[in-house]
Amino acid sequence: MTTQSLESQSEIIYFDNSATSFPKPNEVVEVISKSLREFSANPGRAGHKLSMRAGSEIFKTRLNLASFFGVSNPMAVVFDLNATALLNLAIKGFAYKGLHVITTSLEHNSTIRPLMRLKNDGIINLSITSGDEDGIVGLKEIESLKNSNTKLLVINHTSNVTGSTQPIREICKWCRENGIVTIVDASQSAGFEKIDLKEDFIDILCFTGHKGLYSPMGVGGMVLADEFDLTLLKPLKEGGTGSLSEEIVQPDFLPDIFESGTPPLPMIAGLNEGLEFVKRNYESITKKKIELESYFIKRAKKIEGVELFYGNVRNGVISFRVKGVSVSKITEILSEDYGIMSRQGLHCAPLAHKKLGTFPEGLVRFSFGYSNEIWQIDKAIEAIEDIERIESE
């Protein structure tokens, strides 16, 4: 595995991969630069060779993602800016007056805010599961919340606070059998958890490129199940698609129905390379994340005054706090004195922090990536020991 090596990077320990993965693989950087130099014409908008080349790059990415996520129709892969854009599309494009939606206590604001908007506008009714101590949802609870208007479940696959991961296959299977459409937020899980829309009974999957799929920021995707009834989902934006230009109404077929405006070709090419990187290195990336988190837990558990929040699976995401020291102080010291990049606060997930009992102060999060090493964990442990000792004196 090769990574971008810059002088300044050697002093930085980057533990914020859940916010965005860094550094990006060299192949990703290369293809973006190549696309800008060689073929970033407007895809699908003109009849010239370069536009076709650009269009082919996007198609290649759709095909790759369709196969990666277990759908047979490459047109069922829809691109937009990030997971947030696509979750808004999926949720608001599906909602109708009187709909009852079930969602979870581990949601990120990118799902709960659109849902709360619809609820406060009097369009939908909303139930939020509590789950077990990690927020993991059981079928019994979903069943108890379901009523005759329940036609949608919105579920965050992996928590960006603790890494807790929902048993989506079991949940989505039950939903499929009970006439409930599922929207799965795979922002944190894509690239780590194996996701297959067919085997997992998922109807709509939304992901972002810039985390576990190693694209730059600026592209995310929505994948629709092969059997998904497209009439259930209205587009939120309309405009130029390069298709049916004589029509003044939006095309009604995939992916054009949801993809208006010029797409970010270099980012999409980057996403394809990022996905290739994941496929090539899947075993080593996942093994490393698990190892690093497990090692951190083992060592951090021994520090008095440190409380850890790591959920039901090891996947490189862990949060903690140190008794008597504010989380902002901890991240500041980690960054300034030790060169360790972490993220403090509520992580755009106030519900999850309420569930953990860490609202409104929040926690410090470490999220490990393929380029992190054990010695960096050792250094972080030393740092936390120092912080705990100095601050408690």
Place this chain on the structure above:
Amino acid sequence: MSSYVLFYSSNYTIWAENTLKDAGVECKMVSVPREISSDCGYCLKISSDKKDEIEEILRKKHIPIEGIVEL
């Protein structure tokens, strides 16, 4: 004789081109001739005697064809 296979979107044209190339059938992506349509995208130029075979391959893949025009 050449024929032009038209699609509803260039996304489909590219998908079709890919599919036909995988099947070893010759085709060329070209801009839509003005005589056929005012659309701004591209279509596939094929040899007319391959028309039936191509339609069959694309039908199997569920790639919708807008029309085939012989010029």
